[in-house]
Amino acid sequence: MPAYRRILLKLSGEALMGDDAYGINRATIARMVAEVHAVTKLGCEVAVVIGGGNIFRGVAGGSVGMDRATADYMGMLATVMNSLALADAMRQDGLTARVMSAIAIDQVVEPYVRPKALQYLEEGKVVVFAAGTGNPFFTTDTAAALRGAEIGAEVVLKATKVDGVYTADPAKDPSATRYSTISFDEAIARNLQVMDATAFALCRDQKLPIRVFSILKTGALMRVVQGEDEGTLVHV
Numbered sequence: 001m002p003a004y005r006r007i008l009l010k011l012s013g014e015a016l017m018g019d020d021a022y023g024i025n026r027a028t029i030a031r032m033v034a035e036v037h038a039v040t041k042l043g044c045e046v047a048v049v050i051g052g053g054n055i056f057r058g059v060a061g062g063s064v065g066m067d068r069a070t071a072d073y074m075g076m077l078a079t080v081m082n083s084l085a086l087a088d089a090m091r092q093d094g095l096t097a098r099v100m101s102a103i104a105i106d107q108v109v110e111p112y113v114r115p116k117a118l119q120y121l122e123e124g125k126v127v128v129f130a131a132g133t134g135n136p137f138f139t140t141d142t143a144a145a146l147r148g149a150e151i152g153a154e155v156v157l158k159a160t161k162v163d164g165v166y167t168a169d170p171a172k173d174p175s176a177t178r179y180s181t182i183s184f185d186e187a188i189a190r191n192l193q194v195m196d197a198t199a200f201a202l203c204r205d206q207k208l209p210i211r212v213f214s215i216l217k218t219g220a221l222m223r224v225v226q227g228e229d230e231g232t233l234v235h236v
């Protein structure tokens with residue numbers, strides 16, 4: 001029995017690069033798909049939000065000097081590409097996935113319609129939410145919080161490059177230590193950058209817990225879905 005009936009899984013775009021410099025690493029995406037497939041077999045309904053940082057980010061290198069909103073729309077389009085790649089990898093693995101976009105791009109993917117998304121989930125299909133929230137100045141972490149709340153997910157699972165929430169950015173401060181649990185209030189007060197404050201605040205207000213764990217660690221998703229202690233739980 002899974003510990004959760006329905007989850008919202010946030011996959012880092014940047015982590016999908018694996019050891020590549022850009023784009024999507026086939027082995028990394030195939031491994032993530034296999035892990036998602038395994039948890040669906042437990043009877044867990046899975047919705048996915050995927051980032052775009054492996055292709056384009058509104059606030060990084062390639063966007064210097066650009067109008068921020070324009071750069072953010074490019075970032076959202078990057079998430080559409082990742083979503084298509086992910087859904088196709090799922091198809092190859094024998095999983096049925098549906099991509100729904102927050103921005104109209106009807107010839108490519110169907111638009112996000114909440115009742116339709118709920119129907120797909122009830123049918124056991126994996127739903128991949130593309131284009132983030134559909135708005136510039138937001139992130140795919142916030143999209144994960146938003147869609148997670150909308151579909152009544154019991155938890156937002158953030159699969160990223162680090163294996164939890166640390167006292168400081170572990171990429172910059174090697175003396176940082178990992179929390180096994182932390183409250184939303186403390187994570188916000190300490191300005192911990194593992195997720196943006198908008199995402200934290202939305203989940204806190206909706207009483208939707210977040211678990212942060214490593215996308216690089218094989219079997220971590222399964223352990224989380226089985227209710228085992230993995231990564232960091234951010235709670236109300």
Ligand SMILES: Nc1ncnc2c1ncn2[C@@H]1O[C@H](COP(=O)(O)OP(=O)(O)O)[C@@H](O)[C@H]1O
Pocket residue numbers: 011012013014015051053141159160161162164165166167168169170171192193194195
């Ligand atoms: N307190 C912290 N605990 C953990 N990670 C942190 C913290 N502060 C900053 N980070 C950084 O946040 C990154 C994850 O956030 P982000 O870049 O938005 O990832 P994603 O691509 O998954 O959206 C980690 O790779 C880590 O280096």
Ligand SMILES: O=c1ccn([C@@H]2O[C@H](COP(=O)(O)OP(=O)(O)O)[C@@H](O)[C@H]2O)c(=O)[nH]1
Pocket residue numbers: 011012013014015050051052053054056057058059071072073074075076078079131132133134135136137138139140141142143
């Ligand atoms: O609701 C959203 C979600 C994403 N983005 C843009 O899309 C980029 C890629 O998303 P994100 O950085 O969250 O991806 P990840 O960190 O997971 O790779 C962001 O930098 C933003 O420019 C946006 O404008 N609105």
